[in-house]
Amino acid sequence: MMPLRRHLGLLVGPQEMGRTWYFWVGFVIVIGVGAAAPQYLGRFDLLNLANFLTSIFLALSLCLIWGFCGILSLGQAAFLGLGGYAYGVAGINFIESHGNTWAALGIGLAVPVLLAAVLGFVMFYARLKGVYVAILMLVVTLLFETFLNQTAGQGWFIGEAHLGGNNGLGRFSGVIKKPPSFIFSEGGIKFLGKSYAFFYLTFGLAVLCYLGLRILVNSKLGYVMVAIREDPERTEALGYDVRLIQLIVFCISALLASMSGILYVSWGRFITPDVFGVYNNILPVIWVAVAGRKSLTATVIGTLVLVWLSQRLTETDYAFVVLGGILLGAMMLLPEGVITGIVDRGTALRARLAARKSARA
Amino acid sequence: MPLLEVENLSKAFGGVRAVDGVDFALEQGELRCIIGPNGAGKSTFFKLLLGSIKPDRGRIRFRDRDVTRAEPHTRAHMGIGVKFQHLGVYGDLTVRHNLQLPLQHSLSGEAMDAEIARLLARLNLAGTEERRVAELAHGQRQWLAIGMALAMRPVLLLLDEPTAGMGPEETRETGALVHSVHEEGVTVVVVEHDMAFVRQLGAPVTVLHYGRVFAEGPLAAIESNEDVRHIYLGASRTMAARGRYDP
Numbered sequence A: 001m002m003p004l005r006r007h008l009g010l011l012v013g014p015q016e017m018g019r020t021w022y023f024w025v026g027f028v029i030v031i032g033v034g035a036a037a038p039q040y041l042g043r044f045d046l047l048n049l050a051n052f053l054t055s056i057f058l059a060l061s062l063c064l065i066w067g068f069c070g071i072l073s074l075g076q077a078a079f080l081g082l083g084g085y086a087y088g089v090a091g092i093n094f095i096e097s098h099g100n101t102w103a104a105l106g107i108g109l110a111v112p113v114l115l116a117a118v119l120g121f122v123m124f125y126a127r128l129k130g131v132y133v134a135i136l137m138l139v140v141t142l143l144f145e146t147f148l149n150q151t152a153g154q155g156w157f158i159g160e161a162h163l164g165g166n167n168g169l170g171r172f173s174g175v176i177k178k179p180p181s182f183i184f185s186e187g188g189i190k191f192l193g194k195s196y197a198f199f200y201l202t203f204g205l206a207v208l209c210y211l212g213l214r215i216l217v218n219s220k221l222g223y224v225m226v227a228i229r230e231d232p233e234r235t236e237a238l239g240y241d242v243r244l245i246q247l248i249v250f251c252i253s254a255l256l257a258s259m260s261g262i263l264y265v266s267w268g269r270f271i272t273p274d275v276f277g278v279y280n281n282i283l284p285v286i287w288v289a290v291a292g293r294k295s296l297t298a299t300v301i302g303t304l305v306l307v308w309l310s311q312r313l314t315e316t317d318y319a320f321v322v323l324g325g326i327l328l329g330a331m332m333l334l335p336e337g338v339i340t341g342i343v344d345r346g347t348a349l350r351a352r353l354a355a356r357k358s359a360r361a
Numbered sequence B: 001m002p003l004l005e006v007e008n009l010s011k012a013f014g015g016v017r018a019v020d021g022v023d024f025a026l027e028q029g030e031l032r033c034i035i036g037p038n039g040a041g042k043s044t045f046f047k048l049l050l051g052s053i054k055p056d057r058g059r060i061r062f063r064d065r066d067v068t069r070a071e072p073h074t075r076a077h078m079g080i081g082v083k084f085q086h087l088g089v090y091g092d093l094t095v096r097h098n099l100q101l102p103l104q105h106s107l108s109g110e111a112m113d114a115e116i117a118r119l120l121a122r123l124n125l126a127g128t129e130e131r132r133v134a135e136l137a138h139g140q141r142q143w144l145a146i147g148m149a150l151a152m153r154p155v156l157l158l159l160d161e162p163t164a165g166m167g168p169e170e171t172r173e174t175g176a177l178v179h180s181v182h183e184e185g186v187t188v189v190v191v192e193h194d195m196a197f198v199r200q201l202g203a204p205v206t207v208l209h210y211g212r213v214f215a216e217g218p219l220a221a222i223e224s225n226e227d228v229r230h231i232y233l234g235a236s237r238t239m240a241a242r243g244r245y246d247p
Helices: A002-011 A021-035 A043-068 A076-098 A101-125 A131-149 A196-217 A220-230 A232-237 A242-268 A278-291 A296-316 A319-333 A338-360 B042-050 B072-078 B095-103 B109-122 B138-151 B168-183 B195-201 B219-223 B226-235 B237-241
Strands: A182-184 A189-191 B004-013 B016-026 B031-035 B057-062 B080-083 B156-160 B187-191 B205-209 B212-217
Touching (some): A002 A196, A021 A196, A043 A076, A043 A220, A076 A101, A076 A278, A101 A131, A101 A242, A189 A196, A196 A242, A220 A232, A220 A242, A220 B095, A232 A242, A232 B072, A278 A338, A296 A319, A296 A338, B004 B042, B016 B042, B016 B057, B016 B212, B031 B042, B031 B168, B042 B080, B042 B156, B072 B080, B080 B138, B095 B109, B095 B138, B109 B138, B138 B156, B138 B168, B168 B187, B168 B195, B187 B195, B205 B219, B205 B226, B212 B219, B212 B226
Parallel strands (some): B031 B187, B080 B156, B156 B187
Antiparallel strands (some): A182 A189, B004 B016, B004 B057, B205 B212
């Protein structure tokens, strides 16, 4: 019982906003409103919302590695894309033929984590930091994009899955198989992308990941992560192997990003090399930086708002210009992030008012 | 057998030999000051001892083990505690959490709380545990940085300019703290510019100049050494003008 209580205590630790009872009342209301979405949203809007929710995992992955561990990665979409492709290829080969969704999921998660382990080992044990990690990750993801764009030929089959060049996996594929959604043979449970079940699955996973990460950032490891962000040399002198911890956090962040990719493929039943492109790597940086990179809560809220806004703006062709403008404005006015900036200022104002009140008394 | 033994240690950056063939030894329980004008190689030597940079040549033995290639975290667990020249405290965290980081290797729960309270009392920081470190005064942050090094229960404590930016009263209290740590049997090395503080410590001194050991011996002998006076005054009249060195 004690470990459970201790873990629940970590939910309200100081590394993350939300230590007051009214935050958690608000949280329960948001969960309630979200869970009831199928009751008041039409099929199209629900489909859209499920798609928005898949972005949360990617944003949280960047928040964790950048906001808490101080490592800016401009290539998180590499893990999303690789997770999506790995799940798609494995799904085509295992799910429809053998009903083995677990194997496809396992492969979709394992491949990006393996890549993160190899890349992370090379980068962190070579003491790369700052802009070099950011650039290296961008190069890696663009290499994946370039490679996959030339896989249109008939030689690019993995089992029954055709990589499809710039058309991607499952898109415009004619007789070629599409990646399947989650279908569990046990009990015949299906999570088709257009279904309520898929929405609830994504929603539930997003809530679980958010709560799990709250516990992580308030754990002993979470404090070490923040220490590394603040001063890695000092942290090393306090007996922590900074390289190993950076590697572990990098792998966790790859796991989260790959969840975005797997859910995205399961939702739309296709994935193209575009997911590895510059646009998809810069977008999460904008979401996290604008919202507040040092907060999971701000990241989730900011991502949902900005993803919704991006979709609205795509009709105008100026989406990226407007989002860039928002980033620029936020960095100039509230460099720590809009949501965290507002919350911090609100907290400071409340403290000042309380001090004035007690001085009068 | 010395606690720390450095042989022919060298490190160059490009064409500049920051540390050039340094031999240095410390006995268990010793207190030693390292001084030298700007650019003498003090900080590089300090980082070589800490392990954050690796030497081009030479050998470092600590507690009878060769640690020349050992990483800083390994040296920390072997008993080398460090207070950096820059503050090296975590401004975004509370005082408690700054101390918790070194302590959580070995303590938890009530034992950790008790140790944090003991350290805070010793550092004149009682009552600040829940404050963010960024809100503390400069001198308090310096003490906290020393406290974090002490929380590792070091055998050898390396202090790089522990009184930088402090007023006279804070400097005096820091000197008393260093003495009390030394009296507990901890071997202490202080890298310092401020000769008034070096005098307060009254410990043997090693003078570095152009990356080499220029002189070594009791404080009185070093202070009366004409060559040392010359390199200090000749190389840095401004330091004397600032009152950092007034032999």
